[in-house]
Amino acid sequence: MDKAQYKGVYVFIEQREGKVQHVSLELLGKARDLADALNEKVYAIFPGSGIAEKAKDLIAYGADVVLCMDAPELAEYTTEPYAQAICQIVNESKPDIVLIGATTIGRDLGPRLSARLSTGLTADCTRLEISEEKELLMTRPAFGGNLMATIVCKEHRPQMSTVRPGVMKAMDADATRQGKVEIVTANFDKTKFRVKLVKTVKEAKNMVDISEAKILISGGRGIANPEGLEMLKELASTMHAQVSASRAVVDAGFVGHERQVGQTGKTVRPDLYFAFGISGAIQHLAGMEESDFIVAVNKDKSAPIFQVADLGIVGDARKIIPLLNERLKKR
Numbered sequence: 001m002d003k004a005q006y007k008g009v010y011v012f013i014e015q016r017e018g019k020v021q022h023v024s025l026e027l028l029g030k031a032r033d034l035a036d037a038l039n040e041k042v043y044a045i046f047p048g049s050g051i052a053e054k055a056k057d058l059i060a061y062g063a064d065v066v067l068c069m070d071a072p073e074l075a076e077y078t079t080e081p082y083a084q085a086i087c088q089i090v091n092e093s094k095p096d097i098v099l100i101g102a103t104t105i106g107r108d109l110g111p112r113l114s115a116r117l118s119t120g121l122t123a124d125c126t127r128l129e130i131s132e133e134k135e136l137l138m139t140r141p142a143f144g145g146n147l148m149a150t151i152v153c154k155e156h157r158p159q160m161s162t163v164r165p166g167v168m169k170a171m172d173a174d175a176t177r178q179g180k181v182e183i184v185t186a187n188f189d190k191t192k193f194r195v196k197l198v199k200t201v202k203e204a205k206n207m208v209d210i211s212e213a214k215i216l217i218s219g220g221r222g223i224a225n226p227e228g229l230e231m232l233k234e235l236a237s238t239m240h241a242q243v244s245a246s247r248a249v250v251d252a253g254f255v256g257h258e259r260q261v262g263q264t265g266k267t268v269r270p271d272l273y274f275a276f277g278i279s280g281a282i283q284h285l286a287g288m289e290e291s292d293f294i295v296a297v298n299k300d301k302s303a304p305i306f307q308v309a310d311l312g313i314v315g316d317a318r319k320i321i322p323l324l325n326e327r328l329k330k331r
Contacts (some may be wrong), residue, residue, distance in 0.1 A: 003096075006157040009035040010095040012086065013046040013058060014105055016077075020054065022212070023101035023165035025061045030128055030168040031099055032062035037130040043067055043095065047085050049075035052183070059179035062171050066181045067093075073188055076197045077105050083112045085186040090117055095158045097136050099128075102162035110162045119156040125163045126267075126286065135159070141263055141286055166211045166267035167290070208242050210259055215241035215272045218261055218288070221248035222277020222298065222317050229254050231321040232276065238328050244268065246278050262287040276317040280305025297321075 009031040014021040024044075031042045044063040046055050048070065055068040067089055073081045090098065090113070098113070100106040102124050114121035126148070127139035135152050136159040142149035153159045210216060217236040219228060229249075236243045245255040247262055261268055263283040273291035278284060280296070280303050288294070289308045296309035297317045306312040313320060 003157060006094045006096040008040050008043050008093070008095045009038070009097045009099070010043045010045055010090070010093070010158070011063070012098070012100045012106070012109070013044050014101050014103060015046070015048045015051060015054075018048065018051055018054065020058070021101065021103065021165075022170065023103060023106075023163070025170040026165065026168040027099045027101060027163060028058065028062040029171040030163070031097075032171060034097060034128060034130055034136070035064075038096070038134060040096065041065060043093070045069075045086055045089055047071075047074045047082060047186075049073075052181075055181045056179075057173075059177050059181075060173040060175050062177075064179045066179065067184050068181055069184045069186050071186050071188075073190075073193075074186070076200070077109075078193075078195050078197055079108055079112055080193050080195065081186075081188060082109055083116065084188055084192070086113060087116050088187060089184060090158060098158045098160045100160070100162045102164045106162050110160065114160055117158065117160075119158055119160055120151075120153040122151045122153070122161040124263075125161045126167050128161065128163070128168075136161070141283075164267045166269050169269075210242050210244045210261065211266050211268050213242040213244075213268070213270050215239055215274075216244045216261070216268060216270045216288075216291075217241050217274045217276070218244040218246065218278060219249055219255075219276050219317075220246040220278030220284075222279075223321075224249045224252045224254060224277075226254070228277070228318060228321075231318065231325075235274075235321055235325045235328075238325050241272075241274075246281075246284050275305050275309070276321060278305055279303045280308065 011027045013024045035042045041064040044058045044066045046068045052070045055066040100110045122138035125140045129137045138161045139150045219232045250260045263286045267287045269290045271292045273294045275296045294309045295311045296305040297313045301314045
């Protein structure tokens with residue numbers, strides 16, 4: 001295989017109802033770093049319907065070229081139309097690297113693309129770097145999160161990976177960046193469209209997505225009971241924060257999976273992260289260690305959480321939370 005013919009770092013831009021998902025902006029920021037190391041360009045693959053006017057916004061977040069595929073068939077995500085559209089771009093453009101967000105959409109789309117393109121896919125990456133040989137080093141947790149594995153796709157192109165939301169950092173929008181938008185016409189084989197979206201039903205929720213929250217009040221096994229959860233909610237109300245949890249609390253049924261932080265939950269990067277009664281297993285740390293400031297409260301002074309905490313308090317979280325809440329209310 002002539003690797004020299006494969007050029008550029010391509011990012012799948014995920015949109016829902018015309019709104020670009022933040023994970024795509026995070027990937028554009030990372031793609032910018034990778035492309036600069038390779039002296040190549042960043043391409044944004046932007047499929048959807050009625051989205052052409054938003055394509056130029058992606059240039060401000062790091063894209064050099066936006067490949068806009070605006071078609072009615074791409075209005076809502078279904079696997080076959082999206083797989084056909086993106087495979088068309090990849091086969092025509094021959095990218096060196098393709099990045100996809102590890103969302104519900106990305107986790108469905110990524111394996112389909114890798115199979116059709118006869119290349120590898122490294123899922124749930126937490127780090128992406130360029131080696132001295134100009135190959136993509138894709139690092140992800142392995143063996144239940146007990147070690148980190150760095151994977152290289154030497155024999156096939158494109159090099160593909162999915163990255164969890166919140167792991168990478170988006171660039172600040174730069175309205176002065178120059179780039180271009182190219183309109184790409186998708187050539188569909190509609191005889192292969194076997195699935196049709198009949199209706200979308202949304203559950204009404206007032207809570208902010210924890211991956212978007214600025215302050216998180218997170219509880220673990222040490223307060224995995226109704227009283228402990230109520231304490232967390234009261235403190236979150238006082239601090240205008242969101243409640244999150246470790247897997248132990250979710251498995252106990254006190255908090256929904258959408259509130260879970262960690263390798264099997266969500267990756268978060270808040271300005272302030274409180275960890276109450278969380279020991280700090282590596283699976284949990286993988287989801288929150290990039291928080292700007294971490295406060296940990298645990299009875300066990302040897303708990304791993306203290307190794308990543310900016311401020312650690314050795315004590316009973318069930319006693320400290322009410323005291324902290326009262327002090328904050330007075331302020």
